Amino acid sequence: MLEPISAIDLSPTNPGNPSQPSPLSSDFNAFLNMLTTQLKHQDPLNPVDSADYAMQLAAFSTVEQQVLLNQKMDVLQNNLHQNTLASLSNWMGKTVKLPGSFTYSGGEVTALITPPTGSEKTDFIVRDATGTEIFRHRLGAQDQEFSWAGTTSEGAVAPVGPYNFALEGFAKDQSLGVFELASLQTIEELSQSAEDILVTLGNGQTLPWKNLTGLR
Numbered sequence: 365m366l367e368p369i370s371a372i373d374l375s376p377t378n379p380g381n382p383s384q385p386s387p388l389s390s391d392f393n394a395f396l397n398m399l400t401t402q403l404k405h406q407d408p409l410n411p412v413d414s415a416d417y418a419m420q421l422a423a424f425s426t427v428e429q430q431v432l433l434n435q436k437m438d439v440l441q442n443n444l445h446q447n448t449l450a451s452l453s454n455w456m457g458k459t460v461k462l463p464g465s466f467t468y469s470g471g472e473v474t475a476l477i478t479p480p481t482g483s484e485k486t487d488f489i490v491r492d493a494t495g496t497e498i499f500r501h502r503l504g505a506q507d508q509e510f511s512w513a514g515t516t517s518e519g520a521v522a523p524v525g526p527y528n529f530a531l532e533g534f535a536k537d538q539s540l541g542v543f544e545l546a547s548l549q550t551i552e553e554l555s556q557s558a559e560d561i562l563v564t565l566g567n568g569q570t571l572p573w574k575n576l577t578g579l580r
Contacts, residue, residue, distance in 0.1 A: 461547075468567065
């Protein structure tokens with residue numbers, strides 16, 4: 365049974381303690397030296413208003429706080445990615461549900477069949493990257509899994525590339541519409557990018573783990 369990805373608890377077991385950001389004391393010292401230089405070289409008959417110095421200090425403080433906040437957010441984001449990666453480690457080798465397009469790299473690919481309500485019969489359809497139908501096979505009207513052997517309706521071997529599974533339902537020989545199907549894939553590898561946790565499937569396809577919608 366496929367468990368919805370949204371139902372899986374990936375709460376970090378240890379969110380981590382963001383490390384202290386690199387100090388900005390050198391920048392602050394440079395700023396103070398600049399102010400000191402201004403004081404030394406100002407016109408004694410027309411000194412700089414103390415309010416101007418206060419404004420400069422306030423501006424520097426605002427920038428400093430923003431830099432510190434950004435550094436802490438970067439560390440927190442990295443910790444969350446690390447914890448998510450650890451939480452997903454038990455997914456290795458498991459079957460997942462991939463909606464939409466998949467990369468065909470040879471062998472059989474299994475589709476998860478869920479007929480539309482009211483169907484008396486269904487047609488399983490495979491389309492290539494251009495949307496051209498290359499394979500159609502008559503099925504019943506029950507939930508099932510169907511393995512596509514990677515061939516066209518004429519029996520030719522389908523080339524490596526992106527494909528989509530679809531299902532057309534029929535009632536009293538009238539079409540109920542064509543509906544997208546998900547393929548079942550196997551997780552081979554987990555990795556971390558700067559933005560997300562990536563999953564590499566058995567077909568060589570790599571994508572963000574959140575693109576998956578079910579886990580067995």
